[in-house]
Amino acid sequence: MENSTPEIFSAIPLTYYILLSTALFVVGLIGVMTRKNIIIVFMCIEMMLNAANLMLTSTSAYYGNSGGQIMVFFTMAVAAAEVAVGLAIIVMVYKNLKTTHIDIFNKLKG
């Protein structure tokens, strides 16, 4: 298992992975700009984070440098913490204002 070199590195150029992750990022961007439910917007942000993770992983695998994969690991840790705090804020705003419409959230400015 350890000695087998996957064929993917010779069969698929790195450019395809960059294009795939860019496409995922663009889909997430379109979602952030068009949806009105704050939870869906938050999910689209997660999708954009995952696109960046995919790009980092593919480049690190193609170059044989493990720094990118370590970076992805820390990104996932930060994303988990961010989701916990963000969802707590959403739940609190919903308790007070009874909505998850995104235009309400400019009241967070105080």
Place this chain on the structure above:
Amino acid sequence: MDKIFYILSVATIICACMVIISKHPIRSILFLVATFFLISAHYILLNAQFLALVNIVVYAGAIMVLFLFVVMFLNLNKEVEAHKGVFSWFAAIVSGGSFFLIVIKALEQSKLLINDSPNHSIGLVENLGHVLYKEYLLPMEISSVLFFIAMIGVVLLNRKEKIVKEN
């Protein structure tokens, strides 16, 4: 090998598009879970097994269950969300498409220097664990402090609410 990559890529993009198209929040969460599983499949294809496992456990296991729990908790099931206008979709697609075009043109003009004989086993659990605990020990410990702070923040956010209600 090519076919697996193409099938996985098309499925990933379709699932990602379904996330932003479907009007039901729970349905889009389930499509996002599918997207994360497909990205994990990509990681396995790249021989990054550690990240594939962590992606399934952290994203599909913890984060998406949290989202699902919040959506069910807030009872958004019946509420049909109003989309923004056609103009908003138009602006989003134009700006996203132009970003995609910029990346394509930049890739055409750049030369990616590929290492001829890279070490393909860096993504295995053992090798990545060695790197993580030898070279990146301090960031690892700091990320645990970050989790602790996030936990305190969540508890504090929900505690404030109770105090306000009592007063």
